[in-house]
Amino acid sequence: MIRLSTKINALKNILATIIFLLFLSSCEDKEVASSDTKNPLHEISLRNIIDSTLDVNLLKESLDELIELNYLRAVAISYNDQLIFDYFKIGNEEQRYPVYSVTKSVLSAAFGLAFDQNLIDSEDTTIDSFLNIFNYNDPEIKKTISVKHLLSMQSGIRDDTNYIRRAEPIKYILDQDLLYAPGKFWNYSSAGTHILSAVFEKITNKTPEVFVNEHLFEPLGIENYYWEVDANGLSNGGWGLHLTLHDMIKLGRLYSNDGKWESRQLISSSWVDRSTLKNQFFSSGSGSWAYLPNNESGYGYLWWINNINDSKVFSALGYGGQYIIIDKHKKLVIAIASKESSTNSYRKKISSIVFEDIISIFPQINE
Numbered sequence: 573m574i575r576l577s578t579k580i581n582a583l584k585n586i587l588a589t590i591i592f593l594l595f596l597s598s599c600e601d602k603e604v605a606s607s608d609t610k611n612p613l614h615e616i617s618l619r620n621i622i623d624s625t626l627d628v629n630l631l632k633e634s635l636d637e638l639i640e641l642n643y644l645r646a647v648a649i650s651y652n653d654q655l656i657f658d659y660f661k662i663g664n665e666e667q668r669y670p671v672y673s674v675t676k677s678v679l680s681a682a683f684g685l686a687f688d689q690n691l692i693d694s695e696d697t698t699i700d701s702f703l704n705i706f707n708y709n710d711p712e713i714k715k716t717i718s719v720k721h722l723l724s725m726q727s728g729i730r731d732d733t734n735y736i737r738r739a740e741p742i743k744y745i746l747d748q749d750l751l752y753a754p755g756k757f758w759n760y761s762s763a764g765t766h767i768l769s770a771v772f773e774k775i776t777n778k779t780p781e782v783f784v785n786e787h788l789f790e791p792l793g794i795e796n797y798y799w800e801v802d803a804n805g806l807s808n809g810g811w812g813l814h815l816t817l818h819d820m821i822k823l824g825r826l827y828s829n830d831g832k833w834e835s836r837q838l839i840s841s842s843w844v845d846r847s848t849l850k851n852q853f854f855s856s857g858s859g860s861w862a863y864l865p866n867n868e869s870g871y872g873y874l875w876w877i878n879n880i881n882d883s884k885v886f887s888a889l890g891y892g893g894q895y896i897i898i899d900k901h902k903k904l905v906i907a908i909a910s911k912e913s914s915t916n917s918y919r920k921k922i923s924s925i926v927f928e929d930i931i932s933i934f935p936q937i938n939e
Contacts, residue, residue, distance in 0.1 A: 650825055650905040668816055674889065678784060682788070685788065703742070708743060713753065726758055728753060730763060769809030779807045780807040828904070828905055830844050851873075883901050893910030904931065
């Protein structure tokens with residue numbers, strides 16, 4: 573009995589040793605496998621690329637880095653009027669994304685349409701031509717605010733976004749003291765662009781949404797959108813537009829083609845040039861301007877402007893990391909939708925990848 577017990581114990585020890593060695597071998601195999609092979613989380617698929625000088629591998633590397641970022645919702649690229657890439661981390665082609673202050677650039681386009689149709693004579697026309705300015709505090713100084721001041725963020729109106737929750741938003745904005753005399757300085761103001769929305773409604777007898785839908789969105793085939801309104805039904809001039817990723821690309825392509833869509837000139841090329849001319853200059857790349865590359869940036873008529881490799885690149889930008897980036901000389905459009913909760917470091921990383929890497933990869937289009 574003792575010998576049998578001893579043999580059984582010996583067999584148990586041998587079996588335990590074999591099991592341990594098998595377990596150890598299994599762990600080693602897994603470690604080798606994990607170090608030798610990398611399963612890609614995403615497959616970068618490009619299409620419609622005709623230009624043989626484009627470094628596709630370098631582009632894929634940059635895109636792979638971009639789509640790994642935590643706060644990204646979706647990204648698309650159009651080159652030479654062809655959609656060459658789109659990726660949806662959150663949502664799909666039918667998903668409407670809140671684009672926030674990209675709305676301002678659409679409002680700029682609306683004013684381009686109004687000027688093209690001779691509905692307004694001059695950018696220097698003051699707002700007292702459209703609004704009864706004497707209904708508000710300090711009318712003498714506020715009646716000197718011009719359409720140009722509002723388009724270029726030089727009106728002096730405070731950036732108080734609480735207007736959207738007020739029963740009388742226009743009165744709420746214009747009853748406040750100006751930060752400075754109109755035209756003297758620059759300050760970003762969503763409240764100022766909401767006044768611009770009110771002025772536009774007086775000029776055209778239509779809200780910006782109704783006018784833009786008729787003269788811009790319908791010709792572009794943009795149907796699946798939403799534009800938030802204030803308490804009185806006026807299109808929010810500061811933010812509030814929701815667009816699909818592909819419709820963001822369409823807007824960018826319109827501007828990359830000097831306002832022309834297919835065979836139709838929707839916005840004059842002169843307005844595209846004028847609205848994307850750098851009127852204000854400031855440094856970017858940090859703080860509130862982390863959306864932009866770290867260089868001398870500027871602002872036009874509700875568009876942001878940068879020089880990338882001696883070429884003008886202009887952008888519609890929205891809170892949290894919403895972008896429509898356009899390089900006309902390359903016919904390049906990049907649209908990005910991000911989570912509102914994105915961090916400053918995320919936006920700086922986006923800026924680095926897009927402005928420093930991706931844009932530089934694309935050759936200029938020779939027409």
